Amino acid sequence: MTGWLDALIQGVLLGGLYALFATGLSLMFGVMRLVNLAHGDLIVLAAFAILVLAGKLGLDPFVAVLAAFPILFVVGFTLQRVLLNRTLGPDLLPPLLVTFGLSIIIQNGLLQIFSADSQRLRSGAIETASISLGGGIAVGVVPLLTLLSSIAVIVFLNLVFYHTPLGRAFRATSDDLEVGQLMGIDVGRIFAIAMGLAFIVITIAALYLGLRANFDPTIGPARLLYAFEAVIIGGLGSFWGTLAGGIVLGLAQTIGARIDPEWQILSGHLAFLVVLALRPRGLFPRALD
């Protein structure tokens, strides 16, 4: 019994990580209808950025991530402004091709610079610290922080989207690109800001990715898959839905692993397929689309 309860709790916490992977993707799709095939690689890229900053400046990863935020915001802003804006249009193929290419470039670039060795973000005692909940169940501090961070990110993004002029511009542009321009919205700039924000979320995801497990330049595509599944399970256009999607995925994986460790990955994908079959628009689709 305790084992099952433990699996549920760990599943929810793991869902926090998947929600962080997915929220950046959800943001990009929600604002610019961009399907970013390089998303997983960008998370890995950000993890290396934190690694380098932490190493060079001798900082704890939790501090290094603060230094990484402005850098990755600018990288995201520039990437969108200079490259990705040119791919957006009525045709869905160009952004897919370009981000696919980007994925290959990032993976190989990282391999060149950092080799295929596994890396890890080191933060001392907190990595292994846990809080006992009694009854033989304990939760790790880092997994707990991961979930809390994903909730904080989503609360923050909802504040931006629903309570600021910038958020109004995001939603209006997403609704109707042409009329958005008639309102005086510089669409290229709005998209670049959205990508900058998405990169902040990517950086937070990268911090927990690197703290929880080893990473190397090739693990991006698998993170992309989890991120996609979380977004689709949750329903497009809703950040809370994305969190729910991440948790569904995390739960399915830990429950599957509880039944048989070999089933962990498979049961996540099966849960995804079941949701897709029963609710093709996801659990919490935006009412209007």
Place this chain on the structure above:
Amino acid sequence: MPVLETRKLTAFYGDFQALYGIDTTMDAGETIAIIGANGAGKSTFLKAIVGLVRGPADSVLLDGRPIGSRAAADIVKLGVALVPEGRRLFPSLTVEENLLIGGYGRKMPGPWSLGRVYSLFPVLKERRSSATPALSGGQQQMAAIGRALMSNPRVLLCDEISLGLAPIVIADIYAALLQIKAEGTSVVLVEQDIVQAMKAADRVYCFQEGRLSLSGRPQDLTRDQIHRAYFGT
């Protein structure tokens, strides 16, 4: 100097030419009606003015300044706003948010504010928190006009604002238009409803297959002239 002028304005959608050299002028405070059959190029004419369809710089002049090649996001800041055909409110924004986004990046000083738009269309204040798809057609049209006013335009372009509305609602909308004109705003009306257009306008331009077929003051034009300019003979 005319507030708005088009010179040999042409417009293309790919290889398809929609406008063939349109010359028009509009004085400050004037109301112009553009009439013509479906596909005559009326909406394209408005899109070319606001920058959604771009052409040579000097094909559209605002206060004598060439703006024909500028982006739509810049032109609204210079004081030209469009109420698009079919209203095209933002469905994921509330009524009030739709109005507020109309004032996004507003550069022009002027009379319009959220409060002024609400006093022009009190029903919008009641529905301020509603999602726009929940509004009636007339209310949606009011919200679309209010949204355009929030940028404090000197020139307001209205594309088919009476389309699909009940006569009593159309009367309300045109009554509001009189108040908008009273602020000194110049208005361009694109209308299918010729009678309505002729009543509201100081001057009329008739389009036919992308060309000007007739222009003049409503009282100087005969039914027969308009009929011929509208349908061709």
